[in-house]
Amino acid sequence: MKDKPRRGRPKGATSFARVSLQDLIDHLGPNASVVVGKKWLDEIGLTLEAPVVSSRSIKTVADEPKEEEKIAFSISSPE
Amino acid sequence: MFDKLIGQPKVKSRLTFFANAKKSRGRIPPLLFNGAKGLGKTEFAKEFAYGLERRLMEINCATIRNDEQFMEQIFVPYIHDKEVTVLFDECHRIPVKLTDLFLTAFNTDNKKKKSVAYGDYMLEFDFERQTYLFATTDMQKLSRPFKDRMTEINFAPYSPEELGEIVKLRLDWVDFRDEVIKDISMTLRGNARSAVKRAMEIEMFCDTYNHSHFGREEWETLCDTLEILPFGLTPLEKQVLLILKERGACTLQTLSAVTGMERSAIQQEVELHLLREGFMRIDGKREITGKGHKVLDRAI
Numbered sequence: 001m002k003d004k005p006r007r008g009r010p011k012g013a014t015s016f017a018r019v020s021l022q023d024l025i026d027h028l029g030p031n032a033s034v035v036v037g038k039k040w041l042d043e044i045g046l047t048l049e050a051p052v053v054s055s056r057s058i059k060t061v062a063d064e065p066k067e068e069e070k071i072a073f074s075i076s077s078p079e
Numbered sequence: 080m081f082d083k084l085i086g087q088p089k090v091k092s093r094l095t096f097f098a099n100a101k102k103s104r105g106r107i108p109p110l111l112f113n114g115a116k117g118l119g120k121t122e123f124a125k126e127f128a129y130g131l132e133r134r135l136m137e138i139n140c141a142t143i144r145n146d147e148q149f150m151e152q153i154f155v156p157y158i159h160d161k162e163v164t165v166l167f168d169e170c171h172r173i174p175v176k177l178t179d180l181f182l183t184a185f186n187t188d189n190k191k192k193k194s195v196a197y198g199d200y201m202l203e204f205d206f207e208r209q210t211y212l213f214a215t216t217d218m219q220k221l222s223r224p225f226k227d228r229m230t231e232i233n234f235a236p237y238s239p240e241e242l243g244e245i246v247k248l249r250l251d252w253v254d255f256r257d258e259v260i261k262d263i264s265m266t267l268r269g270n271a272r273s274a275v276k277r278a279m280e281i282e283m284f285c286d287t288y289n290h291s292h293f294g295r296e297e298w299e300t301l302c303d304t305l306e307i308l309p310f311g312l313t314p315l316e317k318q319v320l321l322i323l324k325e326r327g328a329c330t331l332q333t334l335s336a337v338t339g340m341e342r343s344a345i346q347q348e349v350e351l352h353l354l355r356e357g358f359m360r361i362d363g364k365r366e367i368t369g370k371g372h373k374v375l376d377r378a379i
Contacts, residue, residue, distance in 0.1 A: 071152045072139040078129035 080130035084122060085248065086241035086271070090232055094127050097230075101131065106206035109185045111170075111226065112214040114234025117272030120214040121168065123234075128164035131210065136165045140172040149177055150197065162208045170213040171220035178225055185211070185228040236269030245271055249278035253285055256294035263298065266311040268352065273311070280305060309377040310356060315340075319349050320358060320367055320375045328364035 024034065041047075080098060081091045097107045112120040121137065128135035136157055143149050158165060167173060173181070184195050184204045193204045213229060215221060237245070243264040247255065263281075267273040281293055284301050301307065308317055315338070322337050323329060335342045340349075353359035358371035367375070 069144050069148065070142070071144075071148060072142040073136060073153065073157075075134055075136050075157070076125060076128075077134045078132060 081123070081126050084119065084126055085244045086237045087119060087123065087234060090123055090234060093232055094123065098127065098130050101210075106191050107131075107210045108230045109211040109213065109228060111221075111229035111231050112212060112234065113218050113231055114216070115236070115270075116216055117270040118234035118236065119271045120234055121166065122271075124164070124166045124212050124214065127212070128166075128210070131164060133162055133164045133210070136163050138165065138167050140167050140169045143172070143174060143177065145174055146177040146180060146197075149174075150200075150202075154202065158209060159203065160205070160208075164210040164212060166212045166214060168214050169216070171215045171217045178222065182224055182228065237267075237271055237274070238269075239264040239267075242267045242269070242271065242274045245274040246278045246281070249275060250282060250285075250293075252291065253281065254292040256292055259293060259295055259298045262295075266307055266309070268311040310358075310374055312374065312378055313349075313352075315349050316353055316358075317375065317378050319345070319353065319365075320371050321379075323359065323365055323367035324372065324375060328366045330364055334365060 024032075028034065080095055084091070094110075097110070101107050112124065114120055124137070125135050136153075138153060157163065180195060180197065180202075184193050184202075186193070191205070191207045193206070195202045195204065218226075239261065243260040246263055247253075247260060263277060264274070267277060280301065284297065285291065285293060288297075290297060306314060308314070312320075318338060319334060322334060326333070326337075329337075331342050331345060334340075334345050338345065350359065350361075350365075353371070354361070356370070356374075357368055358374055360366050360368055
Protein backbone atom coordinates (compact mmCIF):
# COMPACT_ATOMS: atom_id res chain seq x y z
CA MET A 1 0.00 0.00 0.00
CA LYS A 2 1.29 3.36 -1.05
CA ASP A 3 1.93 6.11 1.49
CA LYS A 4 -0.53 8.96 1.27
CA PRO A 5 1.04 12.26 0.14
CA ARG A 6 1.68 14.29 3.23
CA ARG A 7 0.04 17.66 3.69
CA GLY A 8 0.97 20.65 5.75
CA ARG A 9 4.28 22.11 6.84
CA PRO A 10 7.20 19.70 6.85
CA LYS A 11 8.73 19.05 10.23
CA GLY A 12 11.34 21.67 11.10
CA ALA A 13 10.31 24.18 8.43
CA THR A 14 9.63 27.74 9.66
CA SER A 15 7.94 30.85 8.25
CA PHE A 16 10.18 33.37 9.97
CA ALA A 17 13.80 34.36 9.65
CA ARG A 18 15.96 36.26 12.10
CA VAL A 19 17.52 39.45 10.83
CA SER A 20 19.21 42.34 12.60
CA LEU A 21 17.35 45.61 12.73
CA GLN A 22 20.39 47.41 11.42
CA ASP A 23 20.48 45.18 8.35
CA LEU A 24 16.86 46.04 7.66
CA ILE A 25 17.52 49.77 8.10
CA ASP A 26 20.56 49.54 5.87
CA HIS A 27 18.52 47.78 3.25
CA LEU A 28 15.17 49.61 3.43
CA GLY A 29 15.99 52.91 5.10
CA PRO A 30 14.81 54.24 8.49
CA ASN A 31 11.32 55.30 7.25
CA ALA A 32 10.36 52.09 5.49
CA SER A 33 7.16 50.32 6.43
CA VAL A 34 7.61 46.63 7.23
CA VAL A 35 5.16 43.84 8.00
CA VAL A 36 5.46 42.28 11.45
CA GLY A 37 3.31 39.95 13.51
CA LYS A 38 0.64 41.60 15.70
CA LYS A 39 1.41 39.18 18.51
CA TRP A 40 5.08 40.17 18.48
CA LEU A 41 4.08 43.86 18.59
CA ASP A 42 2.04 43.14 21.71
CA GLU A 43 4.95 41.28 23.23
CA ILE A 44 7.30 44.25 22.82
CA GLY A 45 4.65 46.66 24.12
CA LEU A 46 3.82 48.60 20.96
CA THR A 47 0.17 49.54 20.28
CA LEU A 48 -1.16 49.11 16.77
CA GLU A 49 -2.14 52.30 15.01
CA ALA A 50 -4.64 52.52 12.17
CA PRO A 51 -2.98 52.54 8.76
CA VAL A 52 -3.19 56.28 8.27
CA VAL A 53 -2.17 56.40 4.62
CA SER A 54 -4.70 53.89 3.35
CA SER A 55 -7.61 55.34 5.33
CA ARG A 56 -6.86 58.77 3.91
CA SER A 57 -6.85 57.34 0.40
CA ILE A 58 -10.26 55.72 0.91
CA LYS A 59 -11.65 58.91 2.41
CA THR A 60 -10.37 60.96 -0.51
CA VAL A 61 -12.04 58.69 -3.04
CA ALA A 62 -15.30 58.57 -1.09
CA ASP A 63 -15.46 62.32 -0.65
CA GLU A 64 -14.68 63.14 -4.28
CA PRO A 65 -17.73 64.98 -5.61
CA LYS A 66 -19.50 63.12 -8.40
CA GLU A 67 -19.78 65.01 -11.66
CA GLU A 68 -23.38 66.20 -11.84
CA GLU A 69 -25.26 64.86 -14.83
CA LYS A 70 -26.81 67.74 -16.72
CA ILE A 71 -30.02 67.59 -18.70
CA ALA A 72 -29.41 68.80 -22.26
CA PHE A 73 -31.72 71.61 -23.30
CA SER A 74 -31.85 74.72 -25.41
CA ILE A 75 -33.95 77.86 -25.26
CA SER A 76 -34.85 79.87 -28.35
CA SER A 77 -36.75 83.11 -28.50
CA PRO A 78 -38.86 84.79 -31.20
CA GLU A 79 -36.86 87.32 -33.22
CA MET B 80 -48.09 81.55 -38.10
CA PHE B 81 -46.27 79.03 -40.26
CA ASP B 82 -45.43 81.23 -43.25
CA LYS B 83 -41.79 80.16 -43.26
CA LEU B 84 -42.54 76.45 -43.21
CA ILE B 85 -43.43 74.31 -46.22
CA GLY B 86 -45.73 71.28 -46.22
CA GLN B 87 -47.61 69.53 -43.38
CA PRO B 88 -50.93 71.31 -44.13
CA LYS B 89 -52.86 69.25 -41.56
CA VAL B 90 -50.32 69.97 -38.84
CA LYS B 91 -50.51 73.66 -39.66
CA SER B 92 -54.29 73.76 -39.53
CA ARG B 93 -54.48 71.88 -36.21
CA LEU B 94 -51.81 73.98 -34.53
CA THR B 95 -53.38 77.19 -35.81
CA PHE B 96 -56.68 75.98 -34.37
CA PHE B 97 -55.11 75.47 -30.93
CA ALA B 98 -53.31 78.81 -31.07
CA ASN B 99 -56.60 80.58 -31.87
CA ALA B 100 -58.45 78.62 -29.20
CA LYS B 101 -55.93 79.79 -26.64
CA LYS B 102 -57.05 83.38 -27.21
CA SER B 103 -60.57 82.54 -26.05
CA ARG B 104 -60.00 79.61 -23.70
CA GLY B 105 -56.62 80.57 -22.29
CA ARG B 106 -54.96 77.18 -22.45
CA ILE B 107 -53.68 74.65 -24.94
CA PRO B 108 -53.83 70.94 -24.10
CA PRO B 109 -50.55 69.03 -24.05
CA LEU B 110 -49.76 68.11 -27.64
CA LEU B 111 -47.94 65.01 -28.83
CA PHE B 112 -46.00 65.40 -32.09
CA ASN B 113 -45.69 62.01 -33.70
CA GLY B 114 -43.58 61.26 -36.75
CA ALA B 115 -40.33 59.91 -38.14
CA LYS B 116 -37.05 61.78 -37.84
CA GLY B 117 -36.59 64.79 -40.07
CA LEU B 118 -40.27 65.62 -40.62
CA GLY B 119 -40.03 69.02 -38.96
CA LYS B 120 -41.39 68.39 -35.47
CA THR B 121 -38.90 70.75 -33.83
CA GLU B 122 -39.25 73.46 -36.48
CA PHE B 123 -43.04 73.41 -36.14
CA ALA B 124 -42.75 73.51 -32.35
CA LYS B 125 -40.53 76.59 -32.66
CA GLU B 126 -42.87 78.44 -34.97
CA PHE B 127 -45.83 77.46 -32.80
CA ALA B 128 -44.11 78.83 -29.68
CA TYR B 129 -43.09 82.03 -31.45
CA GLY B 130 -46.65 82.43 -32.72
CA LEU B 131 -47.75 82.39 -29.09
CA GLU B 132 -45.04 84.99 -28.45
CA ARG B 133 -43.21 82.67 -26.15
CA ARG B 134 -39.77 81.21 -25.83
CA LEU B 135 -39.32 77.56 -26.71
CA MET B 136 -37.43 75.36 -24.32
CA GLU B 137 -36.37 72.15 -26.05
CA ILE B 138 -35.37 69.32 -23.74
CA ASN B 139 -33.54 66.19 -24.85
CA CYS B 140 -35.39 63.57 -22.78
CA ALA B 141 -32.64 61.00 -23.28
CA THR B 142 -30.54 63.04 -20.85
CA ILE B 143 -33.12 63.09 -18.03
CA ARG B 144 -31.93 60.56 -15.44
CA ASN B 145 -34.66 60.96 -12.81
CA ASP B 146 -37.53 63.15 -11.62
CA GLU B 147 -35.47 64.85 -8.93
CA GLN B 148 -32.84 65.96 -11.44
CA PHE B 149 -35.60 67.28 -13.74
CA MET B 150 -37.16 69.32 -10.94
CA GLU B 151 -33.86 70.82 -9.82
CA GLN B 152 -32.37 71.57 -13.22
CA ILE B 153 -35.42 72.32 -15.36
CA PHE B 154 -38.80 72.76 -13.71
CA VAL B 155 -37.94 75.06 -10.82
CA PRO B 156 -35.49 77.38 -12.63
CA TYR B 157 -37.07 77.53 -16.10
CA ILE B 158 -40.73 76.47 -16.04
CA HIS B 159 -42.35 77.16 -12.68
CA ASP B 160 -43.99 80.58 -12.68
CA LYS B 161 -42.59 81.33 -16.16
CA GLU B 162 -44.18 81.97 -19.53
CA VAL B 163 -42.71 79.32 -21.81
CA THR B 164 -43.48 76.59 -24.32
CA VAL B 165 -41.68 73.37 -23.47
CA LEU B 166 -40.86 70.68 -26.00
CA PHE B 167 -39.93 67.29 -24.59
CA ASP B 168 -38.06 65.77 -27.52
CA GLU B 169 -37.86 61.97 -27.75
CA CYS B 170 -40.42 61.86 -24.93
CA HIS B 171 -40.48 58.04 -24.91
CA ARG B 172 -37.20 58.37 -22.96
CA ILE B 173 -38.80 60.22 -20.02
CA PRO B 174 -38.17 58.22 -16.80
CA VAL B 175 -41.20 56.35 -15.45
CA LYS B 176 -41.49 58.36 -12.21
CA LEU B 177 -41.56 61.61 -14.13
CA THR B 178 -44.17 60.21 -16.51
CA ASP B 179 -46.30 59.37 -13.47
CA LEU B 180 -46.00 62.96 -12.30
CA PHE B 181 -47.07 64.22 -15.72
CA LEU B 182 -50.05 61.85 -15.65
CA THR B 183 -51.30 63.69 -12.57
CA ALA B 184 -50.46 67.12 -13.95
CA PHE B 185 -52.00 66.56 -17.38
CA ASN B 186 -55.23 65.04 -16.25
CA THR B 187 -57.91 65.84 -18.78
CA ASP B 188 -59.87 68.19 -16.55
CA ASN B 189 -60.20 71.69 -17.90
CA LYS B 190 -58.46 73.62 -15.14
CA LYS B 191 -56.07 76.37 -16.08
CA LYS B 192 -53.78 75.58 -13.17
CA LYS B 193 -52.90 72.31 -11.58
CA SER B 194 -51.01 71.84 -8.34
CA VAL B 195 -49.20 68.57 -7.91
CA ALA B 196 -47.61 67.39 -4.69
CA TYR B 197 -44.01 66.35 -5.14
CA GLY B 198 -42.13 65.35 -2.00
CA ASP B 199 -42.29 68.35 0.33
CA TYR B 200 -43.17 70.71 -2.51
CA MET B 201 -46.33 71.73 -4.29
CA LEU B 202 -45.59 72.15 -8.00
CA GLU B 203 -47.83 74.42 -10.00
CA PHE B 204 -48.51 73.76 -13.67
CA ASP B 205 -49.98 76.97 -15.08
CA PHE B 206 -51.45 76.08 -18.47
CA GLU B 207 -52.23 79.70 -19.31
CA ARG B 208 -48.56 80.58 -19.10
CA GLN B 209 -47.04 77.29 -20.13
CA THR B 210 -47.67 75.05 -23.10
CA TYR B 211 -46.37 71.50 -23.07
CA LEU B 212 -45.37 69.78 -26.30
CA PHE B 213 -44.05 66.24 -26.56
CA ALA B 214 -42.37 64.73 -29.60
CA THR B 215 -41.51 61.14 -30.37
CA THR B 216 -40.35 58.89 -33.16
CA ASP B 217 -41.40 55.79 -31.17
CA MET B 218 -45.06 56.19 -30.38
CA GLN B 219 -45.43 52.53 -29.40
CA LYS B 220 -43.03 53.05 -26.49
CA LEU B 221 -45.38 55.49 -24.75
CA SER B 222 -47.77 54.15 -22.15
CA ARG B 223 -51.47 54.19 -23.01
CA PRO B 224 -52.47 56.52 -20.11
CA PHE B 225 -49.77 58.99 -21.13
CA LYS B 226 -50.90 58.98 -24.78
CA ASP B 227 -54.52 59.36 -23.68
CA ARG B 228 -53.74 62.65 -21.97
CA MET B 229 -52.19 64.12 -25.12
CA THR B 230 -53.68 65.46 -28.31
CA GLU B 231 -51.86 63.80 -31.18
CA ILE B 232 -50.42 65.79 -34.05
CA ASN B 233 -49.21 63.44 -36.77
CA PHE B 234 -46.46 64.43 -39.19
CA ALA B 235 -46.57 62.93 -42.70
CA PRO B 236 -43.72 62.42 -45.18
CA TYR B 237 -43.18 65.37 -47.54
CA SER B 238 -44.06 65.17 -51.21
CA PRO B 239 -41.21 65.60 -53.77
CA GLU B 240 -42.72 68.98 -54.72
CA GLU B 241 -42.62 70.19 -51.11
CA LEU B 242 -39.04 69.00 -50.72
CA GLY B 243 -38.08 70.83 -53.90
CA GLU B 244 -39.63 73.98 -52.44
CA ILE B 245 -37.60 73.58 -49.24
CA VAL B 246 -34.37 73.29 -51.24
CA LYS B 247 -35.24 76.31 -53.38
CA LEU B 248 -36.29 78.38 -50.37
CA ARG B 249 -32.90 77.80 -48.77
CA LEU B 250 -31.08 78.71 -51.99
CA ASP B 251 -33.15 81.57 -53.37
CA TRP B 252 -30.05 83.02 -55.09
CA VAL B 253 -29.42 79.82 -57.12
CA ASP B 254 -30.92 79.45 -60.60
CA PHE B 255 -32.03 75.81 -60.84
CA ARG B 256 -32.04 74.70 -64.49
CA ASP B 257 -33.03 71.62 -66.57
CA GLU B 258 -35.80 70.76 -64.07
CA VAL B 259 -33.03 69.33 -61.93
CA ILE B 260 -34.97 70.20 -58.78
CA LYS B 261 -37.23 67.20 -59.49
CA ASP B 262 -34.25 64.84 -59.53
CA ILE B 263 -32.90 66.40 -56.36
CA SER B 264 -36.20 66.04 -54.51
CA MET B 265 -36.49 62.38 -55.55
CA THR B 266 -33.33 61.61 -53.56
CA LEU B 267 -34.67 63.07 -50.31
CA ARG B 268 -36.85 60.15 -49.14
CA GLY B 269 -39.74 62.35 -48.04
CA ASN B 270 -37.55 63.93 -45.37
CA ALA B 271 -37.33 67.67 -44.76
CA ARG B 272 -34.05 67.44 -42.85
CA SER B 273 -32.49 65.69 -45.83
CA ALA B 274 -33.73 68.56 -48.01
CA VAL B 275 -32.00 71.08 -45.76
CA LYS B 276 -28.79 69.03 -45.79
CA ARG B 277 -28.92 68.68 -49.58
CA ALA B 278 -29.41 72.45 -49.90
CA MET B 279 -26.26 72.95 -47.82
CA GLU B 280 -24.30 70.58 -50.08
CA ILE B 281 -25.50 72.44 -53.18
CA GLU B 282 -24.57 75.73 -51.54
CA MET B 283 -21.06 74.42 -50.83
CA PHE B 284 -20.78 73.21 -54.42
CA CYS B 285 -21.88 76.58 -55.84
CA ASP B 286 -19.55 78.46 -53.50
CA THR B 287 -16.60 76.22 -54.38
CA TYR B 288 -17.06 76.45 -58.15
CA ASN B 289 -18.39 80.02 -58.10
CA HIS B 290 -21.73 79.08 -59.71
CA SER B 291 -25.00 80.95 -59.37
CA HIS B 292 -26.80 78.31 -61.41
CA PHE B 293 -27.27 74.59 -60.83
CA GLY B 294 -28.27 72.36 -63.74
CA ARG B 295 -28.04 68.72 -64.83
CA GLU B 296 -24.26 68.77 -65.27
CA GLU B 297 -23.64 70.24 -61.81
CA TRP B 298 -26.09 67.79 -60.22
CA GLU B 299 -24.36 64.78 -61.83
CA THR B 300 -20.97 66.02 -60.65
CA LEU B 301 -22.32 66.45 -57.11
CA CYS B 302 -23.90 62.97 -57.18
CA ASP B 303 -20.60 61.41 -58.28
CA THR B 304 -18.65 63.30 -55.67
CA LEU B 305 -20.93 62.62 -52.70
CA GLU B 306 -22.23 59.19 -53.86
CA ILE B 307 -25.82 60.39 -54.02
CA LEU B 308 -27.80 57.50 -55.50
CA PRO B 309 -31.14 57.57 -57.35
CA PHE B 310 -34.20 57.61 -55.08
CA GLY B 311 -31.89 58.40 -52.19
CA LEU B 312 -30.67 54.80 -51.95
CA THR B 313 -27.88 54.34 -49.45
CA PRO B 314 -24.78 52.36 -50.47
CA LEU B 315 -25.97 49.52 -48.18
CA GLU B 316 -29.40 49.41 -49.81
CA LYS B 317 -27.71 49.32 -53.20
CA GLN B 318 -25.50 46.47 -52.01
CA VAL B 319 -28.51 44.43 -50.86
CA LEU B 320 -30.34 45.01 -54.16
CA LEU B 321 -27.21 43.94 -56.01
CA ILE B 322 -26.96 40.74 -53.95
CA LEU B 323 -30.61 39.95 -54.65
CA LYS B 324 -30.10 40.59 -58.35
CA GLU B 325 -27.01 38.40 -58.62
CA ARG B 326 -28.05 35.54 -56.31
CA GLY B 327 -31.79 35.54 -56.79
CA ALA B 328 -34.14 35.12 -53.81
CA CYS B 329 -32.22 35.05 -50.51
CA THR B 330 -32.99 34.41 -46.88
CA LEU B 331 -32.28 37.08 -44.29
CA GLN B 332 -29.55 34.78 -42.97
CA THR B 333 -27.85 34.78 -46.39
CA LEU B 334 -28.03 38.57 -46.64
CA SER B 335 -26.57 38.79 -43.16
CA ALA B 336 -23.71 36.44 -44.08
CA VAL B 337 -22.89 38.18 -47.37
CA THR B 338 -23.08 41.76 -46.08
CA GLY B 339 -21.57 41.01 -42.67
CA MET B 340 -24.43 42.92 -41.03
CA GLU B 341 -26.60 41.73 -38.15
CA ARG B 342 -30.03 40.46 -39.20
CA SER B 343 -31.78 43.13 -37.14
CA ALA B 344 -29.61 45.85 -38.69
CA ILE B 345 -30.56 44.69 -42.18
CA GLN B 346 -34.23 44.68 -41.22
CA GLN B 347 -34.18 48.11 -39.61
CA GLU B 348 -31.57 49.99 -41.63
CA VAL B 349 -31.92 48.53 -45.09
CA GLU B 350 -35.11 46.63 -45.76
CA LEU B 351 -37.60 49.20 -44.49
CA HIS B 352 -36.93 51.70 -47.27
CA LEU B 353 -36.62 49.02 -49.96
CA LEU B 354 -39.97 47.53 -48.95
CA ARG B 355 -41.68 50.91 -48.59
CA GLU B 356 -40.58 51.95 -52.07
CA GLY B 357 -41.43 48.56 -53.57
CA PHE B 358 -37.83 47.79 -54.59
CA MET B 359 -37.91 44.49 -52.75
CA ARG B 360 -40.56 42.01 -51.57
CA ILE B 361 -40.58 39.30 -48.95
CA ASP B 362 -42.39 36.13 -49.86
CA GLY B 363 -40.66 33.70 -47.55
CA LYS B 364 -37.37 34.84 -49.08
CA ARG B 365 -36.18 38.31 -50.09
CA GLU B 366 -36.56 39.16 -53.78
CA ILE B 367 -35.80 42.17 -55.90
CA THR B 368 -38.82 43.57 -57.79
CA GLY B 369 -39.00 44.93 -61.34
CA LYS B 370 -38.95 48.44 -59.88
CA GLY B 371 -35.90 47.46 -57.84
CA HIS B 372 -34.12 46.26 -61.00
CA LYS B 373 -34.77 49.59 -62.72
CA VAL B 374 -33.48 51.60 -59.76
CA LEU B 375 -30.43 49.41 -59.45
CA ASP B 376 -29.62 49.81 -63.16
CA ARG B 377 -29.64 53.56 -62.66
CA ALA B 378 -27.55 53.32 -59.51
CA ILE B 379 -24.76 51.15 -60.99
